[in-house]
Amino acid sequence: MPPILYSFRRCPYAMRARLALWASGQTVELREVVLRSKPPELVAASAKATVPVLVLPEGRVLEQSLDIMRWALERSDPLDWLSPTQGTLDQMLALVGQIDGDFKFHLDRYKYPGRYETDSSSRNTDEHRSAAGLVTAELNARLTGHAYLFGPQASLADMAIAPFVRQFAHVDPAWFAAQPWPQLQAWLAAWEASDILAQVMQKYPAWQSGTAGEPFGSHR
Numbered sequence: 001m002p003p004i005l006y007s008f009r010r011c012p013y014a015m016r017a018r019l020a021l022w023a024s025g026q027t028v029e030l031r032e033v034v035l036r037s038k039p040p041e042l043v044a045a046s047a048k049a050t051v052p053v054l055v056l057p058e059g060r061v062l063e064q065s066l067d068i069m070r071w072a073l074e075r076s077d078p079l080d081w082l083s084p085t086q087g088t089l090d091q092m093l094a095l096v097g098q099i100d101g102d103f104k105f106h107l108d109r110y111k112y113p114g115r116y117e118t119d120s121s122s123r124n125t126d127e128h129r130s131a132a133g134l135v136t137a138e139l140n141a142r143l144t145g146h147a148y149l150f151g152p153q154a155s156l157a158d159m160a161i162a163p164f165v166r167q168f169a170h171v172d173p174a175w176f177a178a179q180p181w182p183q184l185q186a187w188l189a190a191w192e193a194s195d196i197l198a199q200v201m202q203k204y205p206a207w208q209s210g211t212a213g214e215p216f217g218s219h220r
Contacts, residue, residue: 003028004055004213005068006042008035009203012163013065017052018200018216019159020069024076027217028054031207039209066096069156081159085151092150092157098135099161106132107164111171129175132168136184139165143183147190162191 005021005028007014021028033042038049046053046063054062054071062068073082082089109116110128139161142149149157165188169176177185191197204214 001057002215003057004031004045005029005216006031006033006039006045006051006053006055008033008051009201011051012167013050014052015163015200016160017054017065017068017072019196020072020081020156021216022196022200022218023079023081023159024072025078025218026072026075027215029213030204030216031213032204034206039207041209066093066160069160073156080153081156084155084157085153086146087150089156092155092160095149095157096160099164103132103135103168104164106135107168111167129171133179136165136168136179136181139187140181140184143187147187149187158187158191162188166192 003026005017007018007030009015009032018030031039031042033039033051035051042051042053043049045055045061048063052065052068054068056062062071070082077083084092106128110125110132113125113128139149146152148154149161165184169188179185199218204216207213
């Protein structure tokens with residue numbers, strides 16, 4: 001019996017989990033969730049009831065996307081995503097933490113300003129875009145001289161961060177393209193054109209309770 005992955009195609013957290021599962025060759029039963037109508041099985045498995053959630057055959061539940069990434073890659077890491085050519089795993093996790101913290105905070109308020117009108121931290125959209133842009137400028141600087149964030153090969157950091165940079169870029173593509181971030185723009189374009197992203201972004205029907213999910217995995 002394979003692990004069960006509750007996922008939603010466009011969610012960046014679920015995207016990073018699927019990327020690691022695919023790269024590691026782990027096969028799971030994918031249950032595509034409709035977020036406005038969450039299945040009771042997801043709610044029963046995880047109190048947070050947000051994707052991704054990975055239910056392992058022995059009953060253990062992984063509720064955080066980075067935990068799912070590490071679970072998969074620690075079982076099999078043929079692309080060496082946990083072993084960057086420059087830097088360490090702890091340094092990668094620290095950079096991902098910055099994206100999941102400050103960057104995501106400003107990204108949400110830039111992308112969905114109407115959701116945060118009563119937030120005491122609310123500022124105008126341009127201010128949140130500028131604050132997030134300071135982080136993307138740092139990423140651009142990291143990419144100077146090599147194609148990926150931690151050297152000449154892709155790593156966990158690239159795959160965990162790219163879905164959120166993608167969201168940021170897609171809010172206003174013309175504005176993003178006009179910024180002085182050529183390395184970051186090239187890095188994002190290469191990732192968006194990659195075979196692995198095409199594989200994990202395949203569309204699946206919404207899962208219905210009581211039915212089998214879709215087999216998902218690269219069968220490495």
